[in-house]
Amino acid sequence: MARASHGGGAVVSARPSPRTTWRVGDRTLDVSRPVVMGILNMTPDSFSDGGELAGVDDALSRAETMVEAGAGLLDVGGESTRPGAPEVPADEEIRRVVPFVEAASRRFDVPLSVDTRKAAVARAALEAGASVVNDVSGLAWDPDMAAAAARGGAGVVVMHMRGTPATMQEHAVYEDVTGSVVAELGEALQRARAAGIPAERVVVDPGIGFAKTPEQNLVLLRELPRLTELGHPILVGPSRKSFLGHLLRVRTRERLAGTLASCVLAYLGGARLFRVHDVAPAVQALTVARAVAGEVREAGGRASSALASGGA
Numbered sequence: 001m002a003r004a005s006h007g008g009g010a011v012v013s014a015r016p017s018p019r020t021t022w023r024v025g026d027r028t029l030d031v032s033r034p035v036v037m038g039i040l041n042m043t044p045d046s047f048s049d050g051g052e053l054a055g056v057d058d059a060l061s062r063a064e065t066m067v068e069a070g071a072g073l074l075d076v077g078g079e080s081t082r083p084g085a086p087e088v089p090a091d092e093e094i095r096r097v098v099p100f101v102e103a104a105s106r107r108f109d110v111p112l113s114v115d116t117r118k119a120a121v122a123r124a125a126l127e128a129g130a131s132v133v134n135d136v137s138g139l140a141w142d143p144d145m146a147a148a149a150a151r152g153g154a155g156v157v158v159m160h161m162r163g164t165p166a167t168m169q170e171h172a173v174y175e176d177v178t179g180s181v182v183a184e185l186g187e188a189l190q191r192a193r194a195a196g197i198p199a200e201r202v203v204v205d206p207g208i209g210f211a212k213t214p215e216q217n218l219v220l221l222r223e224l225p226r227l228t229e230l231g232h233p234i235l236v237g238p239s240r241k242s243f244l245g246h247l248l249r250v251r252t253r254e255r256l257a258g259t260l261a262s263c264v265l266a267y268l269g270g271a272r273l274f275r276v277h278d279v280a281p282a283v284q285a286l287t288v289a290r291a292v293a294g295e296v297r298e299a300g301g302r303a304s305s306a307l308a309s310g311g312a
């Protein structure tokens with residue numbers, strides 16, 4: 001007689017986050033459940049949405065849609081980090097992001113993150129009302145960055161990459177990509193500690209698409225649970241990235257399904273923060289993933305904004 005295939009315990013479960021809260025500014029975010037970070041690129045040349053936002057009003061209206069859809073954070077950037085992207089001077093980056101941060105901090109209750117490698121931009125954005133610094137260089141590019149984030153009481157995203165956006169693809173050589181990412185994120189955490197940034201303020205990010213081949217990105221997503229040994233919440237940014245285009249042979253705008261699959265799998269692997277362009281579908285996908293994984297206790301509990309608590 002054929003044996004029943006069930007009865008072996010939970011089949012789908014989400015790996016727990018090593019920390020269940022993230023301190024940003026004077027707030028504590030609940031990252032025991034998925035939190036979606038909406039991307040706002042105030043750039044002419046970002047790889048999938050460059051030049052789309054015509055100005056502050058346009059960005060505010062996109063931000064409002066994201067918040068209504070359940071974004072728990074908004075991440076604003078003024079410099080593209082796509083492979084080969086040129087560097088933007090700090091004063092130009094400030095001109096692109098600070099007016100939005102000022103207006104958005106008055107209008108929305110969600111924490112604002114600034115996506116920058118430059119201490120001067122981070123300082124200006126924190127003064128204007130941002131409470132997170134998202135540094136794709138892992139506090140390595142600007143020697144003043146870690147101190148600026150520490151002094152500003154910011155939450156910090158330390159992301160893994162090698163080289164700069166202009167050179168990073170030359171550095172995508174690893175024997176064990178996940179082992180190297182864990183070790184090099186460990187060095188970034190050391191830079192944060194040395195500058196006096198409390199551990200409760202730091203999340204880590206494997207840097208999908210940064211100094212990685214398409215195959216290495218897949219390995220990183222597969223082996224994401226190895227990042228939990230770092231002891232910090234994990235953020236991933238697979239949104240519309242070229243490893244999806246490589247796999248699916250579709251253009252940037254046709255990569256939503258791939259983005260959602262990546263987010264759900266990363267959630268099961270331990271990620272709790274998801275940086276995406278398309279907030280509503282990501283919130284829905286992660287809400288389903290969370291329910292299937294048995295993490296939803298109350299009816300209607302949804303991923304993202306409901307989860308970010310104020311004060312604390």
Ligand code: HH2
Pocket residue numbers: 039041043045046047048077079080081082115134135136157159205207208235236237238275
């Ligand atoms: N990816 C991009 C930019 N910033 N930050 C984090 N923490 N993680 C990421 O994966 C990440 C990031 C690239 O995406 P995008 O902002 O859409 O493009 P561009 O850099 O061309 O503006």
